[in-house]
Amino acid sequence: MAGPLYIADNEGAVLTVALDGLSVLFHQPSGMTHIVAPPAPEILAALQAGPADAPELLRRLRALYDFEGDEAEDALHARLDELEAAGLVRRA
Amino acid sequence: MSGTDKDQAGGSAFVPSRRTVLVLGAAAASTVVTVRPALAQAAGSVMNCEIPVPGPHAGGQYIAADGNLVAPGTAGAAPPLPRALKGEEVKALLRNGTTPAGTDPTSAQAYANYIRRLQSGMSGFTCYASLQARP
C-alpha cells in the first residue's frame, strides 16, 4: 500500500543559517521561522529531488548517510510529521 | 576526513571512506521548534491581566473536571466563578495547584483545566499566554 508522497518547497524558498549544531530556517512563503536539528535539514535537502514517500526518502538518505539502530522508518515518520506540522513539508 | 583520492572524468574527487552518521532521532524526540509570537516577556511589564472563568461565551454553564463546559448543575462540575482570576492567581493555580481565594478547593482542578484549554480568540487567552513563559 503506497504511503503519502511528501513535498518540500524549493530550496530557494527557505533561508537557512547554521548555528552551532542547529539550523534556523526562514520559510518565506509563510514568514515563519523554525529552529531545527538534524535530520530536518537533510530531509528537506533529500526532497529537493522531487516528491517522495517515506521508503523512497529513506533510500535517498541511505545513499548519503549511515543510520544507527533499526527504527529508521518509525523515526523518519516522526520527523516528517514534525516538518508537516511546521509547514515545511506537505503531502502531494 | 580520511579517504582516497580518485581520478574521475572532469577532475579528481575526494571520496570519504567513512560516511556521516545521520541520527534520525527517537520517535518521541522534537527536532523542529517554530518561533511563535511572544508577548510573554514584555507582557510581564505590560499587563495586570485577568481570566474570567468561564468566559462570557459560556452563558452560565458549569465546568467539568476536564475543563469542558457542561450544563449548569451537572454532578461533579464546578460553578462559574463570580469574579475573574488575576494573572498571579492563575499562575499559582497552574503551577502549584493553589486554590484561588474564595473558591472551592475541589473545583480548583476543573478551573485549571478550563484555563489550559483556552484558545486564541477566547476571553482570557492572551492573559494565559502571557503567563506561560514567566518565572
Added chain:
Amino acid sequence: MRHRLDIQIGPVAFRIGSAWKAPLDALEHLYASYPAPEDGLADFTVRLEPERPWRRFIRPSVAIKGDYVLADAAPVSLAHGLLAAEMGMNLQMALGQKRYLLLHAATVEKDGRALIMTGESGAGKSTLAALLGERGWRLMGDEFALLDMASGRLLPFPRAVSLKNKAIAVMEAEVAANRFGPRLDGTPKGAIRHMRPNADAIARMGEGATPALILFPRFGEAEAVRGVGAAEVFMRLTQASTNYVALGREGFDALNRLIAANPALAIDYPDTDSAVGMVEDFWRARAA
C-alpha cells in the same frame, strides 16, 4: 481627553491622555527635561480611561487604552495611575512597534558600543542597567532595546526605570531624590518606584550605538559565567521579542547578523556589585 501630555523618548513620540490630572502630573515630573515631540506629532497614543463612567469618581479605576489594547488587561487603581501610564506605553511598543526589532532587554553604552542584557523578569537587568548608568555608562533603556534592522545599530529608548522591591533601596542610595516618582506599594509585582535616567542619558537619547556584547544575567546565584551557543541565543532572543514574527525576513536577517557579530554570555551573580564587576571585566576582555 480632559488632560494630555506629549513626550519624546528616543525615536518614539507618545501622547498620553487621561481622564484624571494626577497621573499626568506624576508623569510630567518623572519625565521632566524630556523634549516634546517635534511638530506635536505622536507615534502612539495611550489613554487612561475610567472603566465605567462613574468610576471616574467612585473607587476610581483606570482602564489602559490607546492605539493598541489588550482585551484581558485588568484596570488599575487611580493611586497607581502612573504605573498605568507606563504600562500603557509598554503596551503600545509591544503591540505596535514595527519600525525596529524590539528585544525585551536593558541596554547601556560605553564608547559607542552597547551591552545588551536580556532575560526573564526579575533577573535583575533593570537594576544592573540603572547602576551601570550611574557608574560611567550611558543608560539607553531598561525595558526595550530597539534594533534598527538595516544598520544593525541600537537606538536609545530611555524610559523611566521601573525598580521593584529591593532594587528601589539600591538606587535610592545612589541617586538624588528628585529623580524618583512616587513609591507605589501593593502592585501585583510588589513595590514599584520609577527613576528618571540621568541628564546624560536624556541629552543623548538621539544617539545610537553598535552592539558589542549580549549578556543573560541571572540574579541570586554564586558568580558563574558560561558562553551561550548561537542557536540558544537565537531562541532566547526570539522569545524576548514581541515583534520578531511580525517583521518577517528583515527580522530574521537582522537577528542573525546581531548574533553572528556579538559574543553572548550567561552570568550568575549573587549581588549587584559582583555583577557590575563581572560586566566591567567582560567589557575590558571584549575590547582587548
